[in-house]
Amino acid sequence: xxxxxxxxxxxxxxxxxxxxxxxxxxxxxxxxxxxxxxxxxxxxxxxxxxxxxxxxxxxxxxxxxxxxxxxxxxxxxxxxxxxxxxxxxxxxxxxxxxxxxxxxxxxxxxxxxxxxxxxxxxxxxxxxxxxxxxxxxxxxxxxxxxxxxxxxxxxxxxxxxxxxxxxxxxxxxxxxxxxxxxxxxxxxxxxxxxxxxxxxxxxxxxxxxxxxxxxxxxxxxxxxxxxxxxxxxxxxxxxxxxxxxxxxxxxxxxxxxxxxxxxxxxxxxxxxxxxxxxxxxxxxxxxxxxxxxxxxxxxxxxxxxxxxxxxxxxxxxxxxxxxxxxxxxxxxxxxxxxxxxxxxxxxxxxxxxxxxxxxxxxxxxxxxxxxxxxxxxxxxxxxxxxxxxxxxxxxxxxxxxxxxxxxxxxxxxxxxxxxxxxxxxxxxxxxxxxxxxxxxxxxxxxxxxxxxxxxxxxxxxxxxxxxxxxxxxxxxxxxxxxxxxxxxxxxxxxxxxxxxxxxxxxxxxxxxxxxxxxxxxxxxxxxxxxxxxxxxxxxxxxxxxxxxxxxxxxxxxxxxxxxxxxxxxxxxxxxxxxxxxxxxxxxxxxxxxxxxxxxxxxxxxxxxxxxxxxxxxxxxxxxxxxxxxxxxxxxxxxxxxxxxxxxxxxxxxxxxxx
Ligand code: SF4
Ligand code: MSK
Numbered sequence: 001x002x003x004x005x006x007x008x009x010x011x012x013x014x015x016x017x018x019x020x021x022x023x024x025x026x027x028x029x030x031x032x033x034x035x036x037x038x039x040x041x042x043x044x045x046x047x048x049x050x051x052x053x054x055x056x057x058x059x060x061x062x063x064x065x066x067x068x069x070x071x072x073x074x075x076x077x078x079x080x081x082x083x084x085x086x087x088x089x090x091x092x093x094x095x096x097x098x099x100x101x102x103x104x105x106x107x108x109x110x111x112x113x114x115x116x117x118x119x120x121x122x123x124x125x126x127x128x129x130x131x132x133x134x135x136x137x138x139x140x141x142x143x144x145x146x147x148x149x150x151x152x153x154x155x156x157x158x159x160x161x162x163x164x165x166x167x168x169x170x171x172x173x174x175x176x177x178x179x180x181x182x183x184x185x186x187x188x189x190x191x192x193x194x195x196x197x198x199x200x201x202x203x204x205x206x207x208x209x210x211x212x213x214x215x216x217x218x219x220x221x222x223x224x225x226x227x228x229x230x231x232x233x234x235x236x237x238x239x240x241x242x243x244x245x246x247x248x249x250x251x252x253x254x255x256x257x258x259x260x261x262x263x264x265x266x267x268x269x270x271x272x273x274x275x276x277x278x279x280x281x282x283x284x285x286x287x288x289x290x291x292x293x294x295x296x297x298x299x300x301x302x303x304x305x306x307x308x309x310x311x312x313x314x315x316x317x318x319x320x321x322x323x324x325x326x327x328x329x330x331x332x333x334x335x336x337x338x339x340x341x342x343x344x345x346x347x348x349x350x351x352x353x354x355x356x357x358x359x360x361x362x363x364x365x366x367x368x369x370x371x372x373x374x375x376x377x378x379x380x381x382x383x384x385x386x387x388x389x390x391x392x393x394x395x396x397x398x399x400x401x402x403x404x405x406x407x408x409x410x411x412x413x414x415x416x417x418x419x420x421x422x423x424x425x426x427x428x429x430x431x432x433x434x435x436x437x438x439x440x441x442x443x444x445x446x447x448x449x450x451x452x453x454x455x456x457x458x459x460x461x462x463x464x465x466x467x468x469x470x471x472x473x474x475x476x477x478x479x480x481x482x483x484x485x486x487x488x489x490x491x492x493x494x495x496x497x498x499x500x501x502x503x504x505x506x507x508x509x510x511x512x513x514x515x516x517x518x519x520x521x522x523x524x525x526x527x528x529x530x531x532x533x534x535x536x537x538x539x540x541x542x543x544x545x546x547x548x549x550x551x552x553x554x555x556x557x558x559x560x561x562x563x564x565x566x567x568x569x570x571x572x573x574x575x576x577x578x579x580x581x582x583x584x585x586x587x588x589x590x591x592x593x594x595x596x597x598x599x600x601x602x603x604x605x606x607x608x609x610x611x612x613x614x615x616x617x618x619x620x621x622x623x624x625x626x627x628x629x630x631x632x633x634x635x636x637x638x639x640x641x642x643x644x645x646x647x648x649x650x651x652x653x654x655x656x657x658x
Contacts, residue, residue, distance in 0.1 A: 006308070006445035008475050010239040010392035014312040017388050022339055024311045025330060029441035041071035042573030047191035054573065068197035071574035073189040075550070076204045078570070080185040082551030083207050085327055086510055087178045087215025088350075089255055091147050093222035096257050096363050098140035100226065101133045107261055107367030110136055111228040115403075119221045123155055136225070143218050149177030154214040160516075161523045163531040164560060168209065171588065173202065173558065175210030182207050201580050205558040205589065212555030217513035223294070227260050230297035230399040230507065231407075232500075237474040239309065240393030241302040242318045246284040247275045249377045250304055250313055253325035254508070256294035258347055258361045259287070261370035262323060263299050271374050278381045283374065288313060289328045290467060290508035296398050297507050305475075306446070306468035307545065308439040311336045318387035321377030325361070326351050328438075328546065341383040345373055396479035398505035400464070402517040405506075408498055417518075417525040419498075420462075424536065425527045428490035430460040430622045431536035431610030432522070434515045436552065438468045438545040440567050446472040448542030448566045448599045453478055455603045457502045460488035460624065461610065464518065467509045469542070478503045490627035512552050515539070516559060529617055533560030533590030536613035538606045542566035542599060557581075557591035562609045564602050569595035 005026045006012055015026060037043045037053045044061050045051040052061030052070070060066055065073075099105035110116055113132055120127050120135050123142040127135050146154050154175045157165055168174045175181045185207050188194035194203070224230075242248045249266060251259040265271060266283040275283050285301050286292070288310050292303035304313050307328055313319055314336045321343040322333065334355030337344040346353040347361035347369075359376065361369045406415040423429040433456050439445050449472040456463050457478075465473050473479060484495040487502040495502050506514045519532045528535055539556045541549050544565050553563040571577040572595070586592040596602040611622060 004444055007447045007450060008238070008305075008309070008445060008472075010390040010475075011305070011309060011312055011445060013390040013392065014239065014315050014388070018312075018315040022311070022315050022336055023332070024315070024336070025308060025332065025441045028332070034442070037573070039568060039570070040573030041074045041571040041577070042067050044070040044073070046073060046189065063191065065195070067574040068576035069195050069200070071571040071577040072197040072200040072580070075571050075577065076185045076189050076200050078547040079204050079208055079551045079554050080182045082546065082548035083178075083211035083215065084182050085548050086211050086219065086551065087147060087182070089326070089510060090178075090215040090219035090222065091144065092255060092257060093219055093226065094140050094143040094147075097136055097222050097226060098144070099363060101137035101140055103133070105363050106365050107264065107370070108226060108363070110225055112225050115221065115229050116225045119225060122159065139225070143222060146214055146218060147178045150180055151176055154178060154210055156213045156217050157209070159217070159520060160213065160559065161520055161531050164533075167589065171202075173206045173209060173589070175206050175214060178210040178214040181210045197574070197577055198580050198584065201577070201584075204554055205585070208551050208554035209558050211551045212513055212516055212559065216510040217516065219510040220507070220513045223256050224401070227256055228298050229403050230401040231404045232397055232399040233300045235296055235300040235396055235398060236302045236393045237396050237471060238393045239304055239313060239316060239390050241286050241304055242313070242316055242389045243284040244318065244387055244389060245281045247278070247280045247282070247378050247381045248284050248286065248319045249374065250286050250288055250319055250322045251291045251295065252288040252310060252322055253329055254290045254327045254510075255325050256291070256298075257363055257366070258323070258325050258370070259291045259295045261366045262374065263295055263301060265367065265370035265374045268371065268374075271371060271378065274375065275378045275381065278378055280378070280381050283378070288322075290510075291325070293467065293470060293505075293508035293511070297401075297505070302393070303471045303474070306439055306471035308441060308445045314340055314342045316387060316389050317341070317385060318389050320380040320384065321345055321373070323347060323373055324351070324353070324356070327548070329353070341380060341385065343376060343380050345376065347373070394475055394477050394480070396474040396505070397481065397501055398470070398474070398479060400500075400504040400506050402506070402514045402521070405504065405518060406521065408500065417521045421522055421525045421527045423490070423494050425619055427614075427620045427622055428460070428494055428627045429462050430488070430490070430607075431538070431614070433461050433463050433537065433606065434466070434512070434539045434556075435463055435469050435473070435542070436466045436509075436512055436539065437541035437549045438543055439472070440543045440545040443543055443567055446475065446543075449473060450476050450478070451599050452540055452542050452603060453503060454486065456606070457483070457487045457491065459607055460491040460622065461607070462491060462494070463503045464506045464515060465503055466505075466507050466512050466515070470505045473503055474505070479505055488624055490624070493627055509548055509552065512556075516556075519559070519561070531560055531590070534613065534617060536610040536617070536619075537561060538609055539563040540602065540606060542602070553593050557585055557593050558589050560590040562591060563593045564606055565593065565595045566597055566599060566602060567595070568597055
């Protein structure tokens with residue numbers, strides 16, 4: 001039974017250990033049955049004549065709304081929620097950059113000046129003869145304008161391939177301002193406004209584009225400017241990164257503004273000495289969810305787990321403080337924390353949590369706030385009782401920003417996407433896939449994520465990962481270079497030549513915007529068409545749970561990508577909306593969204609799409625026997641001469657010291 005809950009051994013160990021002692025999302029998923037009408041998207045509760053449940057013979061609500069209108073409105077509001085979350089995150093980073101530029105943000109500085117110049121170029125900010133702070137101030141203000149702008153175009157639309165920009169303009173899909181499109185969804189889906197499902201879904205495309213090419217892309221860029229653009233580094237993952245003899249602090253949520261300061265404070269000599277005075281050997285920092293990805297990508301701080309591990313981390317009894325900000329924080333955490341000694345510290349003025357200790361994080365005195373929070377964690381160390389940390393952790397390599405992916409294909413002066421495009425064109429790499437998104441307690445934890453990645457790699461598909469999917473992959477050792485031994489022969493050759501794993505961790509959920517940049521660079525490099533929709537590429541979200549995942553899927557589809565979701569179809573109750581998102585969007589924008597809960601079928605569909613795109617480009621059909629001479633030979637020779645274990649050791653990441 002427990003076996004079906006997760007494929008993560010550490011999760012299973014803690015679940016077995018705390019069975020009957022603590023209630024988790026795994027238990028509640030069994031107790032709370034989803035309402036099938038709501039799950040299919042055909043329950044309308046937009047006005048108070050409802051809720052109207054359009055099932056069986058009931059095809060219209062009290063106002064006459066059809067299933068298509070209701071399903072489209074429900075989907076639209078979910079995307080608006082997701083786009084708002086990403087975009088508010090981006091806005092907060094712009095406000096932090098503004099405060100840094102004015103010298104009002106204690107502890108922060110501009111870490112990547114080269115990226116600041118690049119972003120200034122995108123935003124039309126003059127750089128000649130100006131100081132870094134003057135440029136940063138204008139960049140922050142231009143970024144903020146993109147959120148509140150009422151007319152015109154979100155600036156980063158100009159970073160898409162020309163053909164795509166033109167298509168969006170012709171279709172009237174270019175977002176005017178990030179916030180405006182979200183507000184317009186809320187207005188249009190109010191009772192008695194937009195009643196045409198396709199017209200509602202057009203606005204969904206426009207608002208989601210404002211997320212992907214607006215809020216999220218700005219969030220990524222501004223984070224890189226403030227905290228550094230990631231490049232490859234080693235770390236570890238899973239609950240075994242918690243330490244018996246140190247003060248364990250977990251950062252959980254999304255925005256790097258807070259976690260960056262916690263990283264700095266946790267190595268402050270004064271606080272380390274304070275931890276030692278309480279009997280601990282030091283301060284050990286780990287992450288959960290996307291905050292984990294932010295601090296992993298830039299500092300190598302290990303993720304303790306992904307979304308469904310959050311309660312279990314506390315159930316180890318070894319966590320002195322879990323520091324949370326916004327998004328994906330389960331309300332049950334406060335109850336779990338109270339069962340152990342953990343201090344759950346809420347920090348965002350946007351997110352008060354009943355049962356948590358509230359310590360507001362003020363970016364204007366960020367370092368002082370962070371030190372105060374870390375001090376509270378240290379003071380809790382003597383309260384720890386029994387710790388049950390599973391001895392399970394895995395090594396990984398992360399930090400593949402799109403800048404680094406370009407750099408690794410030719411260095412600083414000759415970096416390009418030419419080698420990748422050539423490998424795809426020749427059939428050495430069959431295609432490209434982004435495997436992203438959450439965990440969902442309705443399906444076996446990490447199972448869909450790992451099955452999809454494993455099969456794609458075996459079929460010579462290069463995979464990039466973000467969010468909780470990246471953590472799920474890392475826990476199964478997929479982010480180690482030796483995982484290339486599992487790859488198909490052609491992909492293995494490429495990974496050996498460049499020296500990278502076949503699964504590249506590109507960041508957090510907002511960093512799905514890095515995938516848009518990678519796809520744009522592949523599309524404009526030459527040899528694979530001239531638009532994102534021409535590429536043999538797919539986006540897959542096997543275990544989605546959040547509204548943000550729907551926004552990400554929608555902006556990818558609007559950008560020309562075939563997107564497959566696992567779990568279940570949230571608009572299944574309306575054939576018309578299903579048709580709009582599939583054939584309709586494919587004809588209109590070249591991308592589409594399909595929901596396929598059967599993971600084997602999902603993989604088949606992904607590979608069939610990649611092959612169809614290869615054929616449309618006139619590329620040779622994928623042939624797994626054609627390549628792999630160098631890679632195969634090397635690995636096979638090593639295996640036969642040294643034995644499996646020693647051969648694997650040659651590819652392995654050296655063990656990290658404690
Ligand atoms: Fe029912 Fe129409 Fe009101 Fe929706 S908007 S709850 S369908 S009456
Ligand atoms: S944290 S949005 S569960 S990926 Fe970004 Fe993970 Fe999904 Fe939250």
